[in-house]
Every structure is written in structure tokens, then in C-alpha cells.
Amino acid sequence: MKIDRAEVEHVALLARLKLSDSEMEKLTNQLNSILSYMDKLNELDTEGLEPMAHAQPIHNAFREDEVRPSLDPDSSLSNAPERNESFFLVPRII
Amino acid sequence: MNILELSIHDLAEVYSRKEVSPVEVTKTYLKAIEDLNPKLNAYITVTEDLALEQAQAAEKTIMAGNQSTLTGVPLAIKDLICTKGIATTCASKILTDFVPPFDGTVTAKLRENGAVFLGKANMDEFAMGSSNEHSAFGPVLNPWDESRVPGGSSGGSAAACAAKLCAGALGSDTGGSIRQPAGYCGVVGLKPTYGRVSRFGLVAFASSLDQIGPITRNVTDAALLLGAVAGYDPADSTSAHQPVPDYMESLTRGLSGLKIGVPKEYFIDGLDAEVEKAVSQTIKNMEDEGAELVEISLPHTEYAVAAYYIIAPAEASSNLARYDGVKYGLRSEESSDLMEMYLSTRSNGFGPEVTRRIMIGTYVLSAGYYDAYYKKATQVRSLIRRDFDEAFKKCDIIACPVTPSTAFKIGEKIDDPLNMYLSDIFTLAINLAGIPGISVPCGLSQDKLPIGIQFLSDHFREDLLLKAAYNTEQISEFS
Structure with missing residues (x-):
């Protein structure tokens, strides 16, 4: 067993997902079979190998710090589920 | 007209x-x-x-x-x-x-x-x-x-x-x-x-x-x-x-001087016989057009699915964190506080496959598992990239199948995500290495389903892919 039900619940919370009992059950099984398959990578000795996070050898892409046009507030907020003038509205936090 | x-x-x-x-x-x-x-x-x-x-x-x-x-x-x-x-x-x-x-x-x-x-x-x-x-x-x-x-x-x-x-x-x-x-x-x-x-x-x-x-x-x-x-x-x-x-x-006819690498790891058990035949015949036709065939090896091919299905979900779990119901997209109505809004918005908004990948990605990036999964997969990614670098010292392009079979039935793999992931076996490594690839029709199965051949090249050599694909199109029997 790679991952048990309690761990699936923990990961779901980290990912901000609320899952039903049956979804949790199904996912526990599926994640176990998927993660077991990943064990295949342990056949390879990767000691000392450089990890490759990206396909191109670009590290930093610098540009001049210049003011350029950007979206106006109204367009930026045009998809907001709820807004007040130029602010996004969210449920009470404190 | x-x-x-x-x-x-x-x-x-x-x-x-x-x-x-x-x-x-x-x-x-x-x-x-x-x-x-x-x-x-x-x-x-x-x-x-x-x-x-x-x-x-x-x-x-x-x-x-x-x-x-x-x-x-x-x-x-x-x-x-x-x-x-x-x-x-x-x-x-x-x-x-x-x-x-x-x-x-x-x-x-x-x-x-x-x-x-x-x-x-x-x-x-x-x-x-x-x-x-x-x-x-x-x-x-x-x-x-x-x-x-x-x-x-x-x-x-x-x-x-x-x-x-x-x-x-x-x-x-x-x-x-x-x-x-x-x-x-x-x-x-x-x-x-x-x-x-x-x-x-x-x-x-x-x-x-x-x-x-x-x-x-x-x-x-x-x-x-x-x-x-x-x-x-x-x-x-x-x-x-x-x-x-x-x-x-x-887009010109003739392939003389082009070295085509044929990777043995892409012609394996599980490759449908009709697909194998159409792809091999196309490669043979290309040889008749003047191309030179070279046997090559991409030894880490069999690890591409495992590496990919760690790396891609890891990046997805991070990218999809933005769907939180605040700035755009769905916001679930049934929320009294912020945490509840995140949870119900995301659970109502994402379908089962996206949920599954966010879960895999969050798990492989979480404390205690990062090195075992994510770091390991990115190291294997280096090996896969190196395979291609070595191969392109011997050939200009690589020819291989694009999928192990022709189109499968609706519903056939939907309940078996791992089986679905394995159907991507011939395409994933290309994205991990960042190289280009083209799929072009090269035949029809007995069931009258299209069969594709895939060409791969080194970075920024789309010109070679297009040349190979153009010639394939001219000489294949696909219509």
C-alpha cells in the first residue's frame, strides 16, 4: 500500500478539494495503482544526475524595467464572481 | 467547386x-x-x-x-x-x-x-x-x-x-x-x-x-x-x-541524404500489428526515396510514462491552484468562509481526471515524497533528453509510431486511468525532451481507421519534420 485513506484525505485538503466518501475510496485505489507503477523509476540509478525541470536552457530572462500598457481595472475585474469597485470581494476572513 | x-x-x-x-x-x-x-x-x-x-x-x-x-x-x-x-x-x-x-x-x-x-x-x-x-x-x-x-x-x-x-x-x-x-x-x-x-x-x-x-x-x-x-x-x-x-x-520531393533513425524501443510487444506494418512500410518507402535508415536506441523510453505522470501532474497541481473562486471562474454559492469557498468551488468545478491529477501532483510534491517522486522523475527526464541528444548524433530525424493502436472505443479505458496513461507511451518522451514531433497519416487499418506515423527531430528542426512528412504524404496510400 503506497497511500492510505488518511493520507488521501490529507492530500485532498492540501489541494483544497473536498471529496465524498465514495470518491475518496475510488481515488485511494487508483492512486495506489498509479503510484505503484511509478516505482519503475527506482530501477534506474540516478545518483548525482542533474534534475531537469525545463526543456530549454533558459535560466533568467531579463528585460528593462519599463512601464508598459496593461489591462485596465475594469477588464481585469470583468470575470470576478463578486466585486466592489476595483476590488475582488470574498467571504469574510476575520 | x-x-x-x-x-x-x-x-x-x-x-x-x-x-x-x-x-x-x-x-x-x-x-x-x-x-x-x-x-x-x-x-x-x-x-x-x-x-x-x-x-x-x-x-x-x-x-x-x-x-x-x-x-x-x-x-x-x-x-x-x-x-x-x-x-x-x-x-x-x-x-x-x-x-x-x-x-x-x-x-x-x-x-x-x-x-x-x-x-x-x-x-x-x-x-x-x-x-x-x-x-x-x-x-x-x-x-x-x-x-x-x-x-x-x-x-x-x-x-x-x-x-x-x-x-x-x-x-x-x-x-x-x-x-x-x-x-x-x-x-x-x-x-x-x-x-x-x-x-x-x-x-x-x-x-x-x-x-x-x-x-x-x-x-x-x-x-x-x-x-x-x-x-x-x-x-x-x-x-x-x-x-x-x-x-x-x-516541402520538396526526395529524401536523399536524410538519415532516418529507427528506435527499436518503439517497435515492441503491444504495438498493434497493423500499425507496425503501416509504419514499417512507410519507413521502407522513405528509403526508396533516398533516405538512409539507421538503427538507433532510446534506452529510457520505457520510463517516460512514469516520469511524465509525475512531472505533468506536479506542474498541473501548482498551475491549477489559481482556480480558487476569487478572480475569475466559478465560485460555489454554498460557502460561508474562505476555506469552505475554496473547497466547494474546486470540488464542484473540476472533473474526475483533473481532480486525480491534482491529487497525484500534490502528493508527489508534498513533504516527505518530493525527492522520491518529483526529483527522481526530473532526473530521469535528464536521461530521456540525453537519449535523444545521442540519437541525433547518428540521424537527422527519428521515425516511429504515434500510438500503439488505432482509435479505441468510447468507454474502453475511462475507468482505468493507468491503462489510459499507457496509451501515450510513444508521445510523452518528446515533450519531456522539448523536441518537436509531427504525426502524419500513413495508412488505413482493415476497420478503415487511420494509422499515423510520427517523426521527431532535434530542437528547432521542424523544417526536417515537414520535409519527411511531406514526402510521406506524397508516397503513402492514405487518402
């Missing part, structure tokens, strides 16, 4: 002779979509008004003699590429009402070129899937056999292209999502080198793997469409400072 039979480069010709107007062409496509789309479900949104408006503008451009290659050409755009003022849903419930206030760089380029947007093509939700069954807007059917999947995730783009519901389309490819559906639908699909095409305005799935590319009816159109969208973009810092060649110059 049968308007729907005209591909992109045919349209450019008839327009320049003023034999038909873009408005008439656009109306003909819109009618075809109206007739067929309710069944095939290739489009999520049909942009009829915009298309007619663009067609009228194209007509003026043509009458003034100022047309470019894409003026008045009706295209489908995969629904995760932002189109200003047009819903961009990513085939997800969470973005159903999202209308981007800006264009992606590729869509802006197409508009400037005078293209006509017929609509937004269906896909697997957030491009996660190999069958187009994971769409919140329902599955797409394969036009060759409606009981089968069109492939995914760019299933709508490929099906629309094959069914002649557009002259060409844009898709995106993170692990095969252009090449595999192109293979299943008998059309041409090109995944450019990572960095060849700007990703600005492409809704992110796995940012180190995603690339936009053309899905077209023939290789000439793929060259045209790639040329129109490729190039450096200051808005995407991962786009490459590389000049864009004239890809049309690659």
Missing part, C-alpha cells in the same frame, strides 16, 4: 483568383457545423457572428489585393487558448463563464493575418486526457467511426479538421495532445519545439511541457499555420530567440 474540400493553401489560391468569397466559404462551414456538430460535438462554442464579421473584413482585404496566406481562412481554436471576448472554457465547469479580456499571442497573430474564427474546439478538461471523454461538455466522436474516441486532448480540433468543419485548427500538446488525436483522426498534427510558439494566453497545464501547434488536413497547411504563429514573444519568457524559417521551403 466543393468549398469544404479546399484546405488552407487551396483557399489562398482561389481567393487570390477571386473565385469565391470568404463570406461564402464561412457560411458554408457554419452550415456544415450546424448540421454535424450536434452529433460530433467538436465545438464547444461556435462564433457565428464573429466569423461572418471577420469574413467580411477578409473580403475587403482580398478585393484590395492585400491578403496574406490566412486571410479568410476559417479555423477552429482549441478552447484553452484565450480569445478576447469569446468564452474560453478549457472544457471545464470551473471556467464555463470565463471570457478573456485579452487575446493569446497566437490568436492575436491569426487575427492580424485575417483568419476567420469559426469557434472554440472541444477537448479534455484542461487538456488532461487521451480520449476527449474528460470534457465537461461531453465527448467528441471520431468522424471515421462514431463509436470511437477522436483521441485527446485536442480531440475537437482533430475531429473538426477530419470532418471538414474547419479548414485547419490550433491544438496544444503537453504529452501528445496534438499528435495522438491527429493520428486517430487521419490528419496532420505538429508539436513544435518547446519555445517555438508563444504560450502567452495558453491556459497553463504543465508549463515546462505545453506547446501550441497546428492540426491540419495536409503537411503544406501545417507549414503555413506553424509559420503564422511561431516566433519569439516578449510576453512569454520561455519563447525562443530563434528566427522563423520559411517552412514552405521544406
Whole structure:
């Protein structure tokens, strides 16, 4: 067993997902079979190998710090589920 | 003249002779979509008004003699590429009402070129899937056999292209999502080198793997469409400072001097006999055209699926954290506090495959598992890249199958995610290495299903892929 039900619940919370009992059950099984398959990578000795996070050898892409046009507030907020003038509205936090 | 039979480069010709107007062409496509789309479900949104408006503008451009290659050409755009003022849903419930206030760089380029947007093509939700069954807007059917999947995730783009519901389309490819559906639908699909095409305005799935590319009816159109969208973009810092060649110059007959690598790891048990036969025959035909065959080895091929299905979900779990119900997209009504809003918005908004990948990704990045999974996978990614670097010292391009079988049945793999992931075995390594690949039809199975062959090249050698694909198209028996 790679991952048990309690761990699936923990990961779901980290990912901000609320899952039903049956979804949790199904996912526990599926994640176990998927993660077991990943064990295949342990056949390879990767000691000392450089990890490759990206396909191109670009590290930093610098540009001049210049003011350029950007979206106006109204367009930026045009998809907001709820807004007040130029602010996004969210449920009470404190 | 049968308007729907005209591909992109045919349209450019008839327009320049003023034999038909873009408005008439656009109306003909819109009618075809109206007739067929309710069944095939290739489009999520049909942009009829915009298309007619663009067609009228194209007509003026043509009458003034100022047309470019894409003026008045009706295209489908995969629904995760932002189109200003047009819903961009990513085939997800969470973005159903999202209308981007800006264009992606590729869509802006197409508009400037005078293209006509017929609509937004269906896909697997957030491009996660190999069958187009994971769409919140329902599955797409394969036009060759409606009981089968069109492939995914760019299933709508490929099906629309094959069914002649557009002259060409844009898709995106993170692990095969252009090449595999192109293979299943008998059309041409090109995944450019990572960095060849700007990703600005492409809704992110796995940012180190995603690339936009053309899905077209023939290789000439793929060259045209790639040329129109490729190039450096200051808005995407991962786009490459590389000049864009004239890809049309690659479309010449004859393959003498071309070294084609044939990787033994791609001709394995589990490869369908008919696919194997069609691909091998095509390679043999290429040899007859003057190419030299070289046996090569890509020894880490069998590890690509495991590495990919750690790296891609890891990046996805991070990218999809932005769907929190605050700035855009769905917000669940049933929330009294912020945490509850996040939880119920995301759970109601994401479908099962996206949920599964977010879970895998969050797990492999979480404390205690990062080294064992994510770091290990990125080290294996180095090995996979090195395989290709070594191979391209011996050959110019690699030829191999694009999928282990022809299009599978709708429902066949939906309950077995691992089995679905394994169907991507021949396409994933290419994205991990960042190299380009093209899928081109090379035969038909006994069941009358298309079979595709895939060509791969070193970074930024799309010209070689197009040349190989063009010759394949000329000599294959596929029609």
C-alpha cells in the first residue's frame, strides 16, 4: 500500500478539494495503482544526475524595467464572481 | 467547386483568383457545423457572428489585393487558448463563464493575418486526457467511426479538421495532445519545439511541457499555420530567440541524404500489428526515396510514462491552484468562509481526471515524497533528453509510431486511468525532451481507421519534420 485513506484525505485538503466518501475510496485505489507503477523509476540509478525541470536552457530572462500598457481595472475585474469597485470581494476572513 | 474540400493553401489560391468569397466559404462551414456538430460535438462554442464579421473584413482585404496566406481562412481554436471576448472554457465547469479580456499571442497573430474564427474546439478538461471523454461538455466522436474516441486532448480540433468543419485548427500538446488525436483522426498534427510558439494566453497545464501547434488536413497547411504563429514573444519568457524559417521551403520531393533513425524501443510487444506494418512500410518507402535508415536506441523510453505522470501532474497541481473562486471562474454559492469557498468551488468545478491529477501532483510534491517522486522523475527526464541528444548524433530525424493502436472505443479505458496513461507511451518522451514531433497519416487499418506515423527531430528542426512528412504524404496510400 503506497497511500492510505488518511493520507488521501490529507492530500485532498492540501489541494483544497473536498471529496465524498465514495470518491475518496475510488481515488485511494487508483492512486495506489498509479503510484505503484511509478516505482519503475527506482530501477534506474540516478545518483548525482542533474534534475531537469525545463526543456530549454533558459535560466533568467531579463528585460528593462519599463512601464508598459496593461489591462485596465475594469477588464481585469470583468470575470470576478463578486466585486466592489476595483476590488475582488470574498467571504469574510476575520 | 466543393468549398469544404479546399484546405488552407487551396483557399489562398482561389481567393487570390477571386473565385469565391470568404463570406461564402464561412457560411458554408457554419452550415456544415450546424448540421454535424450536434452529433460530433467538436465545438464547444461556435462564433457565428464573429466569423461572418471577420469574413467580411477578409473580403475587403482580398478585393484590395492585400491578403496574406490566412486571410479568410476559417479555423477552429482549441478552447484553452484565450480569445478576447469569446468564452474560453478549457472544457471545464470551473471556467464555463470565463471570457478573456485579452487575446493569446497566437490568436492575436491569426487575427492580424485575417483568419476567420469559426469557434472554440472541444477537448479534455484542461487538456488532461487521451480520449476527449474528460470534457465537461461531453465527448467528441471520431468522424471515421462514431463509436470511437477522436483521441485527446485536442480531440475537437482533430475531429473538426477530419470532418471538414474547419479548414485547419490550433491544438496544444503537453504529452501528445496534438499528435495522438491527429493520428486517430487521419490528419496532420505538429508539436513544435518547446519555445517555438508563444504560450502567452495558453491556459497553463504543465508549463515546462505545453506547446501550441497546428492540426491540419495536409503537411503544406501545417507549414503555413506553424509559420503564422511561431516566433519569439516578449510576453512569454520561455519563447525562443530563434528566427522563423520559411517552412514552405521544406516541402520538396526526395529524401536523399536524410538519415532516418529507427528506435527499436518503439517497435515492441503491444504495438498493434497493423500499425507496425503501416509504419514499417512507410519507413521502407522513405528509403526508396533516398533516405538512409539507421538503427538507433532510446534506452529510457520505457520510463517516460512514469516520469511524465509525475512531472505533468506536479506542474498541473501548482498551475491549477489559481482556480480558487476569487478572480475569475466559478465560485460555489454554498460557502460561508474562505476555506469552505475554496473547497466547494474546486470540488464542484473540476472533473474526475483533473481532480486525480491534482491529487497525484500534490502528493508527489508534498513533504516527505518530493525527492522520491518529483526529483527522481526530473532526473530521469535528464536521461530521456540525453537519449535523444545521442540519437541525433547518428540521424537527422527519428521515425516511429504515434500510438500503439488505432482509435479505441468510447468507454474502453475511462475507468482505468493507468491503462489510459499507457496509451501515450510513444508521445510523452518528446515533450519531456522539448523536441518537436509531427504525426502524419500513413495508412488505413482493415476497420478503415487511420494509422499515423510520427517523426521527431532535434530542437528547432521542424523544417526536417515537414520535409519527411511531406514526402510521406506524397508516397503513402492514405487518402
